[in-house]
Amino acid sequence: MSLYSRMAAQNIRKNARFFLPRIGTEAGLVTCFYIMLTLALDDRISRVKGGNYIPTFMWMGTAILALLSVVLMLYINRFLMKQRKREFGVYNVLGMEKRHVGRVLFFENTFSSLLSVAGGLLVGMIFYKLCSLLICRLLQTGIVAGFYYVSPTTVLPTAAFFLLVDALVFLINRVGIALMKPVELLQGGSVGEKEPKVRWILLLLGVMMLGAGYFIALTTKSPLEALEFFFLSVMLIIIGTYFLFVSGSIFVLKALKRNEKFYYRPQNMPAVAGLLYRMKQNAVGLASIAILSTGVLVMISTTITLYAGMEGVLDKNYPHELYFEAGISNDENQTTFFPPDELESMLRSAAEKNGVTIKTVEQNEYLYAAYLLKDNRLYVSGETDDYDLTDVGNYFFITQEAYRRLSGENIDLRGNQIAVCSIYNPSGIKELTGTLVIHGEEYEIRQNLYHYPISASYLASSFACYGVVVSDEEALNGIYLKQKEANGQYASEMTKRIAVTFADREKAAAAGDSLDADLRSALRKKAGDDAVISYSLDTRWKAKEAMLGMFGTLLFLGVLLGTVCLFATALIIYFKQISEGYEDRSRFQIMEKIGMSRQEVMRTIRRQVLLVFFLPLAVAGLHMAVVFPMLTGILRVLMLFSVKLFVFCSLGTFAVFALVYTLIYLGTSRTYYRIVH
Amino acid sequence: MTILEVKDLKKTYTTRLGGNQVQALKGVTFSAEEGEYVAIMGESGSGKTTLLNILAALDKPTGGSVTLDGKHLSEVKDAALASFRRENLGFVFQEFNLLDTFSLKDNILLPLVLSGKSVSEMKTRLLPVAESLGIGDILNKYPYEVSGGQKQRAAAARALITHPKIILADEPTGALDSQSASDLLRVFEKINREGQTILMVTHSTDAASHAGRVLFIRDGVVFHQIYKGNCSNEQFYQKISDTLTMLKKGGEVK
Numbered sequence: 047m048s049l050y051s052r053m054a055a056q057n058i059r060k061n062a063r064f065f066l067p068r069i070g071t072e073a074g075l076v077t078c079f080y081i082m083l084t085l086a087l088d089d090r091i092s093r094v095k096g097g098n099y100i101p102t103f104m105w106m107g108t109a110i111l112a113l114l115s116v117v118l119m120l121y122i123n124r125f126l127m128k129q130r131k132r133e134f135g136v137y138n139v140l141g142m143e144k145r146h147v148g149r150v151l152f153f154e155n156t157f158s159s160l161l162s163v164a165g166g167l168l169v170g171m172i173f174y175k176l177c178s179l180l181i182c183r184l185l186q187t188g189i190v191a192g193f194y195y196v197s198p199t200t201v202l203p204t205a206a207f208f209l210l211v212d213a214l215v216f217l218i219n220r221v222g223i224a225l226m227k228p229v230e231l232l233q234g235g236s237v238g239e240k241e242p243k244v245r246w247i248l249l250l251l252g253v254m255m256l257g258a259g260y261f262i263a264l265t266t267k268s269p270l271e272a273l274e275f276f277f278l279s280v281m282l283i284i285i286g287t288y289f290l291f292v293s294g295s296i297f298v299l300k301a302l303k304r305n306e307k308f309y310y311r312p313q314n315m316p317a318v319a320g321l322l323y324r325m326k327q328n329a330v331g332l333a334s335i336a337i338l339s340t341g342v343l344v345m346i347s348t349t350i351t352l353y354a355g356m357e358g359v360l361d362k363n364y365p366h367e368l369y370f371e372a373g374i375s376n377d378e379n380q381t382t383f384f385p386p387d388e389l390e391s392m393l394r395s396a397a398e399k400n401g402v403t404i405k406t407v408e409q410n411e412y413l414y415a416a417y418l419l420k421d422n423r424l425y426v427s428g429e430t431d432d433y434d435l436t437d438v439g440n441y442f443f444i445t446q447e448a449y450r451r452l453s454g455e456n457i458d459l460r461g462n463q464i465a466v467c468s469i470y471n472p473s474g475i476k477e478l479t480g481t482l483v484i485h486g487e488e489y490e491i492r493q494n495l496y497h498y499p500i501s502a503s504y505l506a507s508s509f510a511c512y513g514v515v516v517s518d519e520e521a522l523n524g525i526y527l528k529q530k531e532a533n534g535q536y537a538s539e540m541t542k543r544i545a546v547t548f549a550d551r552e553k554a555a556a557a558g559d560s561l562d563a564d565l566r567s568a569l570r571k572k573a574g575d576d577a578v579i580s581y582s583l584d585t586r587w588k589a590k591e592a593m594l595g596m597f598g599t600l601l602f603l604g605v606l607l608g609t610v611c612l613f614a615t616a617l618i619i620y621f622k623q624i625s626e627g628y629e630d631r632s633r634f635q636i637m638e639k640i641g642m643s644r645q646e647v648m649r650t651i652r653r654q655v656l657l658v659f660f661l662p663l664a665v666a667g668l669h670m671a672v673v674f675p676m677l678t679g680i681l682r683v684l685m686l687f688s689v690k691l692f693v694f695c696s697l698g699t700f701a702v703f704a705l706v707y708t709l710i711y712l713g714t715s716r717t718y719y720r721i722v723h
Numbered sequence: 724m725t726i727l728e729v730k731d732l733k734k735t736y737t738t739r740l741g742g743n744q745v746q747a748l749k750g751v752t753f754s755a756e757e758g759e760y761v762a763i764m765g766e767s768g769s770g771k772t773t774l775l776n777i778l779a780a781l782d783k784p785t786g787g788s789v790t791l792d793g794k795h796l797s798e799v800k801d802a803a804l805a806s807f808r809r810e811n812l813g814f815v816f817q818e819f820n821l822l823d824t825f826s827l828k829d830n831i832l833l834p835l836v837l838s839g840k841s842v843s844e845m846k847t848r849l850l851p852v853a854e855s856l857g858i859g860d861i862l863n864k865y866p867y868e869v870s871g872g873q874k875q876r877a878a879a880a881r882a883l884i885t886h887p888k889i890i891l892a893d894e895p896t897g898a899l900d901s902q903s904a905s906d907l908l909r910v911f912e913k914i915n916r917e918g919q920t921i922l923m924v925t926h927s928t929d930a931a932s933h934a935g936r937v938l939f940i941r942d943g944v945v946f947h948q949i950y951k952g953n954c955s956n957e958q959f960y961q962k963i964s965d966t967l968t969m970l971k972k973g974g975e976v977k
């Protein structure tokens with residue numbers, strides 16, 4: 047072992063207070079990175095039921111994590127180097143040249159880097175099984191074994207990425223040392239800083255941006271707009287938060303200082319002056335904590351809500367368990383649908399073969415087409431340019447006879463009378479009254495319905511959805527023909543289908559794939575070998591699988607990234623406490639010397655520390671509350687309507703978060719007190 | 724009237740390992756009259772810092788007593804010690820000990836703030852003190868913006884503003900250049916003439932020559948003392964210098 051590597055090893059041991067968090071953080075990041083990357087690449091996982099979303103989401107997560115890792119490692123390094131400046135200065139004065147210091151740095155970096163990468167990978171390999179198990183549980187796949195996965199395809203890229211990040215960190219430090227003068231190194235952090243000035247432009251910009259972000263978040267009513275403006279609003283709030291922390295904090299502190307009656311109190315003066323002095327370096331850190339905390343809250347609460355609210359979404363979308371329609375397409379891409387009786391007999395025999403008992407079968411025929419709705423008039427696409435997205439809607443037309451059979455309710459419609467149901471509208475359910483003009487013909491809206499028996503996977507979109515009940519076959523056919531004329535080659539055909547419920551939902555779901563295959567072969571037999579069959583089997587269980595896959599993966603991602611963000615928050619707090627502890631130590635010693643009792647010193651410290659650490663938490667809570675309506679809108683687009691559930695999940699997340707945050711605070715402030723005394 | 728009375732003060736340190744005992748003070752006795760300006764001289768390790776720490780109630784003696792204005796320091800309860808120090812003693816340190824987060828004004832006001840004085844009282848007390856120390860026009864500056872001499876005058880103002888019974892100065896000129904040092908010493912002389920009792924620990928003969936009396940400490944006891952009487956500063960400087968030389972020789976003889 048050379049002198050330099052021995053020195054490096056010794057430095058790591060002696061500066062454990064700084065190196066341990068660095069190594070621990072990097073190892074944690076390596077672990078998460080490895081797990082996510084492996085989940086993205088492990089095709090055993092993506093092949094489980096509903097696992098098809100995993101690779102995409104995990105790649106996304108890996109990218110976010112990669113970015114977060116670089117930022118965090120640079121952040122930690124900055125703290126580390128700042129604390130150690132004096133040490134390097136002493137080396138320099140003792141006759142070590144900069145290149146020797148560089149060599150020590152190199153070894154330190156290499157040791158800690160290797161330690162964290164190796165440790166992180168090891169933990170990652172162990173925890174991969176746990177994570178794959180967890181994700182299988184979330185996806186309700188029934189597989190409980192979990193997977194081991196150790197392969198160079200993920201180990202090597204993970205190791206390479208983090209070694210690269212460490213190399214970057216080393217490079218930055220090496221250049222920093224090269225540019226530094228020894229005297230500056232010796233002085234280290236003790237150079238006096240000017241009292242910060244209020245940066246009015248930043249303050250103004252911050253107020254405006256935060257105000258605008260809040261305004262958008264609070265005034266956006268329609269879920270569609272929420273989806274559209276969410277990103278803008280979030281960006282404004284984030285930038286506004288940074289600006290306000292940087293300038294607003296100083297503005298407030300200066301105002302407090304100007305208020306002499308408040309300022310010249312023993313409990314206020316040291317805290318206000320201390321905060322003011324320190325805000326310059328701290329504002330960005332505090333804003334980061336607030337933003338990260340908000341991110342954790344949003345991610346975890348929404349993903350939990352989606353996952354927990356899944357059954358409700360399904361019930362809304364699938365009043366029946368299975369919708370079956372099929373037809374034969376000709377060369378012009380026009381479909382002739384099988385009559386419902388034929389569909390039903392095919393299904394009945396398939397069900398019998400698979401031992402599944404059918405409870406109810408409803409046959410129906412409907413027209414499904416898209417229109418623009420403006421001033422109680424429906425337009426086909428291309429007919430008008432004067433519309434916005436909220437005008438677009440999907441329309442289901444059925445006869446009152448079909449409606450009666452499917453829902454058991456009687457409506458009395460004659461001639462040009464219709465009943466309308468606003469089934470779903472992302473901008474809030476709107477009732478149509480008066481008349482509705484369809485293809486130039488005026489229909490009288492006789493009543494509004496609050497229940498519509500046809501709803502299917504078409505529904506899960508960001509567009510409004512209306513059900514229209516017409517008086518009889520003739521009326522339906524009339525609309526169909528005019529629609530066909532107006533839409534030309536894009537026209538919709540009449541859809542004939544059956545809606546089925548089963549006696550045993552679970553059993554039917556279990557036989558799903560075989561049911562599907564039997565229906566396909568029955569269709570093939572009927573249509574002949576050359577026919578082009580269009581076929582749709584829309585089932586509740588497939589939809590559930592897809593939702594479980596999507597929301598389960600999202601939940602996993604949300605929790606994992608949320609944990610990483612929480613950890614990052616903890617880390618920023620820890621380093622703040624340490625670096626401030628060293629700065630404050632001499633200050634409090636002076637205060638004790640000139641006649642401040644130890645209790646008073648402790649009280650002042652506690653006041654200052656409390657304010658600094660709970661301000662970001664309060665800001666995060668405020669942000670979360672403000673974007674809450676918007677998030678509700680976005681969840682509405684995803685068919686989740688239960689605001690109560692979301693409120694519950696958000697409050698729960700906030701409570702847990704606040705608890706963990708407090709624990710982090712208590713843990714790190716102990717380090718701070720130890721340093722100060 | 725005697726304001727400070729030190730009787731047979733002893734301080735024994737026990738080293739952390741092994742339990743060796745080091746006697747820093749072996750029995751120091753002296754007293755100071757109200758309005759006196761006393762300098763305590765001694766070489767490094769003579770026990771003068773220990774003495775000052777005990778006088779400042781930062782440390783407790785192992786024997787003997789300190790009486791300030793008729794009150795035994797040992798009778799002051801721990802909880803009241805901070806406010807006792809704040810109200811009765813003023814400190815000037817070698818390293819200034821100004822808080823870099825406070826402007827000079829706030830540094831000076833800090834003891835009054837800690838005592839819970841009203842803002843108007845702070846203001847009426849601040850200006851005369853600052854003016855007499857010649858820092859009236861830089862009160863809003865921060866410690867790192869002013870020179871060492873200005874810092875030390877601000878520190879002196881902080882000590883004076885509470886109207887302490889006695890000012891304890893620990894090598895106040897130690898970190899100053901000669902010009903700033905003599906400025907500060909003139910300030911001390913001035914405030915002493917105005918009736919302020921000062922006790923200064925120093926090993927600078929120049930600093931000591933401004934005092935009215937010099938105590939020499941060696942090996943934990945007051946070895947000798949000389950009065951200025953009607954001497955000028957220069958004559959007194961010579962006397963102190965001679966005494967130091969004599970003491971040194973005597974030390975070698977012993």
